[in-house]
Amino acid sequence: MKREAWLRPESRAFYWRFAAIVVLGALTAGCAASLMFTSGYLISKSALRPENILMVYVPIVLVRTFGTSRAVVHYVERLVGHDTILRMISHLRVRLYRLLEPQALFIRSRFRTGDMLGVLADDIEHLQNVYLRIVFPGMAAFIVFVLSVVALGCFDGRFALLTAVYLLILGLVLPAVSLAVTRKNHTLIKRQRSGLYQKLTDAVLGMNDWVVSGRASSFIESYETDEAEMARLERRTSNWTRRRNAIAQGVVGLMVVSMIYWAGQQAADQRIAVTLIAAFVLVVFPVADVFLPLSEAAEKLPQYRESLSRLTAIGGQADSRVAAQGDGDGAARRELSNGSTPAPVRDERVAAAVWTTAHIQVDNACYQYEPGSRWEVDRVSLDLPQGKKIAVIGRSGAGKSTLLKLIQGALVPTQGHVAMNGMAAHSLGDGISGVISVLNQSPHLFDTSVANNIRLGKPEASDEAIRQATKLVKLDALIESLPAGYRTPMHETGQRFSGGERQRIALARILLQDTPVVLLDEPTVGLDPRTEQELLATMFDTLRDKSLIWVTHHLVGAEQMDEIIFMENGRVEMRGTHAELMERYPRYRNLYRLDRPNEPVL
Secondary structure (H helix, E strand, O other), X not given: OOOHHHHHHHHHHOHHHHHHHHHHHHHHHHHHHHHHHHHHHHHHHHHOOOOOHHHOHHHHHHHHHHHHHHHHHHHHHHHHHHHHHHHXXXXXXXXXXXXXHHHHHHHHHHOOHHHHHHHHHHHHHHXXXXXXXXXXXXHHHHHHHHHHHHHHHOOOHHHHHHHHHHHHHHHHHHHHHHHHHHHHHHHHHHHHHHHHHHHHHHHHHOHHHHHHOOOHHHHHHHHHHHHHHHHHHHHHHHHHHXXXXXXXXXXXXXXXXXXXXXXXXXXXXXXXXXXXXXXXXXXXXXXXXXXXXXXXXXXXXXXXXXXXXXXXXXHHHHHHHHHHHHHHHHHHHHHHHOOOOOOOOOOHHHHHXXXXXXXXXXXXXXXXXXXXXXXXXXXEEEEEOOOOEEEEEOOOOOOHHHHHHHHHOOOOOOEEEEEEOOEEHHHHHHHHHHOEEEEEOOOOOOOOEHHHHHHOOOOOXXXXXXXXXXXXXXXXXXXXXXXXXXXOEOOHHHOOOOHHHHHHHHHHHHHHXXXXXXXXXXOOOOOOHHHHHHHHHHHHHHOOOOEEEEEEOOOOOHHHOOEEEEEEOOEEEEEEOHHHHHHHOHHHHHHHHHHOOOOOOO
């Protein structure tokens, strides 16, 4: 997807509005110039002490007319401009949301939450400034430029060319130089600020270690050095801004001096009336005001380009994902038409929503995030009929999480197939949430009541269903002992409860969701051994009828799994039941002994 693909369709949709905004901007400048021109003429004419007020009556009326018109036209221009841009931004946000929402799992696997918030909040907001500060003022300035040169050309062609040079310096040369200078400074400042944020975050999180190690003063000295460098870069940018403004004002001053000289010569040669000298000189200021903001606007272009690049990158990833999903949908339909797996309904997403059993098949699945990069998953095959329970173990980076994303349909296999009841997993789209639920190591709990957090698994669930779910996860006694019971607020991220209690609330949410498959993505990380064992016992008891795919670093409870798969470098290195692995693989026995040092190894 090209960057223009985000702006060009919107520009076409609001073409006539954009044209009206540019015309209104030019009219605003025209009214301002006319106001100054007639004011200069009125002042000069009045200084000659006309015999009758009727001699200056027309200029007086024109001054009042242009003064009022300038304010009115400028207001209408702002009104139409902001209304149009806000409509366009609204369309962009809806378009981006509709693109991302169905691919939430995929997007989450490729981008950080902060990136997404930045795109949805800041980046799209920045795009409105592309129009309000650059496109519309730039086009209005071009119209004013042409009209000014043509108007002066009617009096003196050479002076019109000189004026064109002045205006080009203000409207083209200075913005281009500002862009070149600030682009470099912006890159350096962004890099330095990112380093400061990282260093400060590390320091705050590791403050005790800095103090205990006696190196607090060295950290402060290092941070102050980096901060001084940051301040130096910002001062350099500010200094350039001041120099640029001085240059711009100097050019305006030269325009004024040139206009005074030219108008005086024209009056001396009796080509214009003496009363028009001040009129021509004063008109320089509103015309220059049209061009002066362009340099400052050009300095923001790198930010706008970065915002557009991020929007394009995220939208492009999701768009390619949708295209791949569309191919998968067609393949799934072809499989069904061949009679491999009958479906109760034609739409796979509807079919997924009503599934009560799921047979997962992974056939020689391979995946790599970028062409030419290493294989995150390399020729993995699994067969999980309904009710089967497997554990996937391995060190960090072994490919466990990528395998889970393939099963969830968040990623499309580079090679091989991942199917659910004969359908390509990635073709199920939103319907996958009706088949698979996930309990990870840090489920998000919202700042609302306990009941509302559990009800997230099934919005229409009754209070009795919620109480039954909490009873199954052995949390009912605790909740009912609280003063507000199930209406007790969780506080931000569920901080009112301990880690084990938060996991049990998330487990109750999954029980309400009642999907045939549950993924356990290291849900006991960070819990003490006793809480871990209690939580695992509860999970295995309440989910005994479900298919379980349990990703873990620990082997506590592994003996309850139907199959254990050990992954390394994206491949399955060991597989079998706990007893088989204990018997056949010394490495597995050593791993189990490390996790369970107090238990005898048979």
